[in-house]
Amino acid sequence: MTSILERYAERRPRAADVATAVAVCVCTLLGAQISTSESTPPHALWPAWILVASSAAVLGSRSHPRATLAVTTAAAAALTALGYLPSPLLLAPVMTALYWLAARTDSRTTGIYAAATVTVLMATSLAGAPLGDDLILRTAGTVLWLLLPVSLGGRSRFRRAYLESVQARAAHAERTREEEARLRVAEERLRIARELHDAVAHHMAVAHAQAGTAAHLAETHPEQTRKILADLVGTTTSALLELRATVGVLRRTAGPDTDPLEPAPGLDRLPDLVASCASAGLTVTVATEGPARPLSPGVDLTAYRIIQEALTNATKHAPDHTALVRLHYDTARLLVSVTNDGAAHETAVPPVPGGGYGLMGMRERAHSVGGDLRAGPRPEGGFEVAAVLPLRPRTAADDPAGPRPEESR
Template identity: 50%
Template structure:
């Protein structure tokens, strides 16, 4: 039932406002009649009814023009006191409502200035009125106290509303920031995927083409064999690129998309690197375990990016991949020996994001990452990924992840260029 009344009230605001004013007028008239009945000298009835009607009618503008409505109600209430009525809360009803509306819809300074003015008016009406000259409390203190109490209650409601509005605005800003953060994270994820797909396959295709061109005169059979494998490399790039970009299409059927790559594609990755002239050996230590799709993709992408860096920048043509399984972690290590160091290229503004992307992938699943020179020469990329199923996207709090400051990450990227050149 209350829901039906609320629905009707929301659809008929003018009717509800008129009903409120009529009810207030009825209560005010009741207060006037009660006061007139208990006074020794009964004041005239018609001035009391007329002033009550005018005061209630002025409340129609209490929201749009609160100060004007308060002024009219104050003058009418003072008129009731001058006529001889005792200023009780029932008689002062329109004034109290007007003071409350003023406190709700005006600033704090205006609220209390108007409240003090209305209280002073009630004091004057009590001092110079005809009713109860012998009772200072009933004639002066009581009306002023009711006015100030109404102002205080209205101020409290205004503060509550302002606080609720501020909380709603803060919550809206937080939702907007969270949405913006999610968009940025998604853009970074897509950028990493595109970088890994495009950089790896184009690097292999470039290496195969360069090797074929180099061998075309001296070993044409090997050159033709490498050229024959080149379409497979570009086709794999197109497939992965289509799968990655296809996730951005809302009307793409997921059945048409290739599954995300993982360690099961590691032999194909090794063959592709071999076609580009990089001999990769893979060693597995411990009992292999089934990885979650996220960890599987992360491990594959880190190995893929590390081998891509070796293909592009290292002087040596060999690389070693080691997968070490423990009950709680999977450790990936990609290393290469340097047979003949090439001079480190100059560090320019176009440095790549290969090491940074690998670090982001590792830390995103709660793992650790390290890349740098090996003591006996060459370069090594190592990361540890958790297998306990409790990784929640926060970096693991171990010594390796804590000890890497931004400056050391900077040095890692700089050192990598002595063996691998700029990371892709």
């Protein structure tokens, strides 16, 4: 029943205030008729105007609780000074104002105003009638009746604050879910773009170099040209297969009938990568230091993609057409470096209109597994790409093999 009244008061506050004022006016008129042997209130008609004014002031208790409390307290003090008994009916306007004061303001303000109201009404009540049997009613009774609306108003304020906090948390959670969904979509788009770049750019660079070499040797070395063209077919086929595998991840749906996709590349495919570079005219030497250690799928893919992108850049920009790949296995990390010995100013990757994404993608891959990467000209000449990768990501959540679909293929 209380919740129904509260919902109605929230929907129609003006009608609720008018009904409250009328009810309070009736209560005060009834309260003015209550007396004891010691309280003999006057029977004149003019105090009724005080009751009406006090009840009318209740209309503004919702919007101006302090002013309403001051008016109703003054009216109640005038009546109790005339000898009226401070019953709960007579104090109904003051109790209503105290309720809205406690519901609309903070605890400190409510405490100060409530203490002042109780003090004034007790003083005027004791001064307006001789001490007798109704002393308890004029003292303890006044305090208890006035504290009741204060506690109810405070409870209403706390309940409203709780509901607002719940709504705020719900709105924040909804907003956070939307932001997290947008972030996941952005991360997935970035991952797909990086994977497409790494898968296609290398093969296209090698195919471009093979086609140029074949055109150059077509008239003078037909046998070598035919071999290069055969390698070109293999290069383009590999590019199509990697592109198909990457796009297949986007089309894959969970279910028992899902077609299996080929596994993500790793360092075990490094000989094929070196062979494709050799057919494009880049001589690649691979040096391994230390016993090979097992790598997590994410680190294995990252190392392969870094070497692939570095060799792609070397195929396009290295003047001496040679590159050295070093793999150094440590107790807890793998050091990968790709270098060439051309002049530093010739080997540096020229800026690409709109920005290049090869080095950026390599750096992002290294950071995604908890490693680091640097790339730039060497002091002794040439260009170097060096990465430090942990053998295992720091945590399972850091391993791209878990959430990334291309590594579960």
